[in-house]
Amino acid sequence: MLPGSRTSFKIQPHGLAPVPKGPKSSDKRNRNSQAFPCIPGELVLEEAARVRKIVRSRGGEGSVLGTLYCTNLRVSFVPEPALSDTVGAPRHPTCPHNEHDVVLPCIRRLVAVNSFTKAKMLTASSTLKFIPEELVLYCRDFRVLRFRFHESGLEPRAFQVTMAIAQAQQSSGGRPGTWPYSTAIRNLENVWLRTEEASLLSSFPTLLFEGLCDWEKELRRLGAAGWRVSSVNERFDMATSLPKYLWVPSRLLDNELKRAFAHFNARRIPRLCWHHPGGSNLLRAAGFHVDSDPEKEDVRCVEALMLAGHTQCVVVETAADLPGPADIQLSYLKLWTLCLPDSSVAVADEKWLSALEGTRWLDHVRACLRKASEVATLLEEKTCSVVLQESDDRDLNCLLASLVQILSDPHTRTQAGFQSLLQKEWVVAGHPFLQRLNLLRDNDREESPVFLLFLDCVWQLLQQFPTSFEYTEAYLVALHDSSYIPFFSTFLFNCQWERDRRNQHRASNQIYASVNGWREPPPLEILQKGSCLAKEGRVPYLPTIWDWALRYTAPERAQFRNPAYTRGSNTGNAILNGNCAPPGEDKPEATLARNGAMYLFAKGALLLQTHLFPWKNGSLSKKGWRQAPSSESLSEQEWSLRSKPSSCLLQPDGLLCPVSLGPLIRLWRRCYLRGSSEVQRGLFAPTLAELANELDLLRERLGDGQAMGSPRVTRHGSREPQPGAPEGKRSPLSPSR
Secondary structure, eight states: OOOOOOOOOOOOOOGGGGOOSSOOHHHHHHHHHHHOOOOTOOOOOEEEEEEEEEEEEETTTEEEEEEEEESSSSEEEEEEETTOOSOOOOOTTTTSSTTEEEEEEEEEEEEEEEETTTEEEEEEOOOEOOOSSSEEEEESSOOEEEEEEEESOOHHHHHHHHHHHHHHHTTTSSOOSTTTTHHHHTTTTOOOOHHHHHHHHHHHHOOOOOOOHHHHHHHHHHTTEEEEETTTTTTSSSOOOSSSSSSEETSSOOOGGGGGGGGGGGGOOOOOEEOOEEEEEEEEEOOOOOOOOHHHHHHHHHHHHHTTTOSSEEEGGGGGGGGGHHHHHHHHHHHHHHTTTTOSSSOOOGGGGHHHHHOOHHHHHHHHHHHHHHHHHHHHHHHHEEEEEEEEEEEEEEEHHHHHHHHHGGGGGGGHHHHHHIIIIIITTTTTTTHHTTOOHHHHGGGOOOOHHHHHHHHHHHHHTSOOOBBBHHHHHHHHHHOTTTTTTTTOOOOHHHHHHHHHOOTOOOEEEETTTTEEOOHHHHHHHOOOOOOOSSSOOOTTTGGGGSSSHHHHHTTBBOOOOTTTTTTTTEEETTEEEEOOOOOOOOOSTTTEEEEEEETTTTEEEESSEEETTTTTSOOOOOOOOOOBHHHHHHHHHSSSOOOOOSSOOOOEEEEOOOOOOOOOOHTTTTTTTTOOOOSSSSSHHHHHHHHHHHHHHHHHSSSSSSSETTTSSSSEEESSSOOOOOOTTTOOO
16 A cells, blocks of 8 residues: 555554454464464464564664564564574573563553654554554663564555554553453463573572461561561451551550551551661551541550550651652653653753753652661661651552661562562552552553662662672663563552452462472471461462563573672671771760650651650640750761661671762663663673673773763763863763763
């Protein structure tokens, strides 16, 4: 068809999309399914042969020849095998995510390009009046996939596959457990995995915190005397958004504990997150209920929960210094628009850094790291109870509690410890992943990438402390990309109650390790030693995101481990920006004024509350908090920490003290600028030739770092010499090398 033809093509609306509604399909689709390695339950809708995937690198633009498939779950490009590419083992053909694939919910924008007319952004109701010569997929994970169609008689196939992608992308929403996801994702765990791949994954056991065993095991690791695991919420009759099991003071019985639920928002009472070896405790809770009318016994229970056996309690208002979910979402959308190339609003190179500052994303990262460092300092220097309090206890508390533990506990800097931390503080703690990530695109108002902001904060710590983490940047990028795959239970639900209600999990697996693609319950003798009871039968359920072998090959997973990781080399000292803090003058340590007092920590100061709890005459006090004469500045606390090591007997391997000043908070280039032609392509180098190119680039950058003059950063991270500038100084917003 000629581009000037009057004939137009109407993409059918959502309700008329020709997506199959069951396992039956036409003979044509059956033949396609046999040619394309589908996930069980996946169906091929359309395909186009001899399509070229555009690959941009610093050396110029190239292409890879292959076949483009559109299925009911993803858009997949299968390159034609190259005789020269014999390095490494290929990824399993049913992998749901790689550099050539994108799942349908991850597509944010679909653009059809023709040289004779203006580019057209497509939806299910769009009218396409030209044959596309190129198809561009802008992904939510900052990837850009470009496909160029053959020019010799295959134009109708180009239109058909473009139309199918637009229809399938709009039809991919819906609740988890509905077709087409229920059939396909339930069978992901049954995909055959090689034994050698499973053996590597089993070396990272992850506590899922779905049963009593995991909570007791982690409590023993922390050595938290005076605390126990309570099963008061085992049936979710106290709070549906809380996990089944809670860490509470041992002296409180469950009957007494029940009196406290009604006095907190969403009935999310204070409970232990982490125990410092020096005696301090980190707790988290929702805000006090406005209409609460506590009795005397209720107040005593709340007091016992918040003081946690200490004489002082410091309440940290999480939202006081951190951005809200709406601010995070707005900043993230601005960052996405800025970082993706060929966006509708192009920014000149000389204004790019100013535009980056205008997104306020790096400001949010800086605020989170500063707040986490403040709380970690309190836990290190004081022997008290520190309670993180947020209105609903499901967003910023997850972020702040996780960052504090990463700064304070070396175990969370290992891959197994980090994954267990995410399970405990995010997954079972009730972070609404389904709403915040909006994987099924059914609630745009609640979307806010709080978890992705947390991953950016962790990446900043990796840059400042490169030898303190067992996992690498490649691991964080893989975790970032995996959060957009709606095939796994980890990010597909809002709380543990939703997962259990859909009967898609099995509590017999407390420590997960995959064996030949199946989840086998631990042997009975192991369960008996852990005080757990084995359950008979095998019930299909969704795999977790920690099934790395389903998506990455063994060589790729090997890049998740940091070869420079040195655990235990900094015992007994705080680590400041990668170095042990030197001893200096003894500063007077900050002390809390009274016994049995409650303080508010906000804006870098401790403020004493007039009453032990913010209730007055049976209702929430409108006056709130007042400043005490003994308030102290945060800078004094930080100086006390850095100049005088803690005197506790059981000190961590090193408290990380990150610097949140402008020059050290950088743009995560490998994640956000991956769609740029000037930034490294993909997550891994698939061939030796590309690996050699990366090494040459590294040598070039190392040579540039020794040259005189400060490099000027362009919009995509490339650097130009800037004569007259002092050596070693860069823009606070400059991307990392």
